[in-house]
Amino acid sequence: MRLLTHNMLSSNIKGVVNGFPLRIEAEKVVEKTVEMNGEFLKKMFEKIDWKAFVDASWAMGYTELPEEADSSMLDSDEFLNRFHHALLELHLEEGALVCPETGRRFPVNKGIPNMLLHEDEV
């Protein structure tokens, strides 16, 4: 699972008001190189919740993102490269996602988070 997806995911448990962001417990992180597309990154930058994104990248062991970011930084190639790497190239392979409100763990196996809820959580 990439951080792109992590930034979109929130906990869906019944009664949870703010299920975002899910805390990452990383056991294994892999990197896969993908081609960079500046246009897409600029589009995504508007949608990304930056704080959650930076926290997530820290949890994955990548610490080169600035804590604050604004759209003017998108002109810098160096920033774009880092953004691209964290957003699309880092994959959470094994670990868990934890709901910030209830502490419920969603296990991640082989890169696939198991978001299935129990019957009493629907």
Next chain:
Amino acid sequence: MASRPEVVAPPEIFYDDAEARKYTSSSRIVQIQATLSERALELLALPDDDVPKLLLDIGCGSGLSGETLSENGHHWIGLDISASMLNVALEREVEGDLLLGDMGQGLGLRPGVIDGAISISAVQWLCNADKSSHNPRLRLKAFFTSLYKCLANGARAVFQVYPENIDQRELILNAAMHAGFAGGIVVDFPHSSKRRKEFLVLKCGQRSVNASMLSRSKNEDGESCSDEDSEDEENQTVCISDRHRPRKKPKKNNKSGKGKEWLLRKKEQMRKRGNVVPPDTKYTGRKRKDRF
């Protein structure tokens, strides 16, 4: 389709390891899925600006439909309830991210982030109640409301569905409308029972798009004909769902039966062929009493 998988078992059980492998190794299914997803992508009518989009593939299975999305340069997130199907998707090294989840429990996604959603042959599964806690109406509602939330303004969702009957189609459509979607059903190849495909095209909010492009469905000749109920009041056409199917002829009800004469003739025929036939008596071919 000879038998519908929906009536056999719940999706997470029906698509076990063996079925998942079978599904993906059948070149026919692969081809059908590719055409369907291409058509769905076409109906999504994404803005033509060469910027990759973030799409959602609901019921992505082994990623056959996602592959079409990747080929068109989009990023996608796939959701499926069958772990076996997702494992096959992993083996095939699809480019999208996969989630194991149940669409009937609602999609846990942030509001307004997804640029479009497609789903190939999946939504009809929601009409089943596979567990005692399942209520199809509530599950459809949860699915469509959560989908409406996570779609960006002006985004579309295209679902290819195989509804079992008119009631199911109504159920799905009603749930979608209640969630706030606008849209309708596009029927491709309405006159062919095999190639006939239904697409549910849902619109979320406003976006100025060329509506004429969408309100066309494919015809046998490859020409386009307007079958979807378009927004244009004057050009509104009737949805052709099932209208083309010939009505079943009422069976002739011959109450009097075939008669004693016919019966005796048949018995004689059988005797001539050397079969063992009961002898003709006064009871032969006689009508039973009413009290029987």
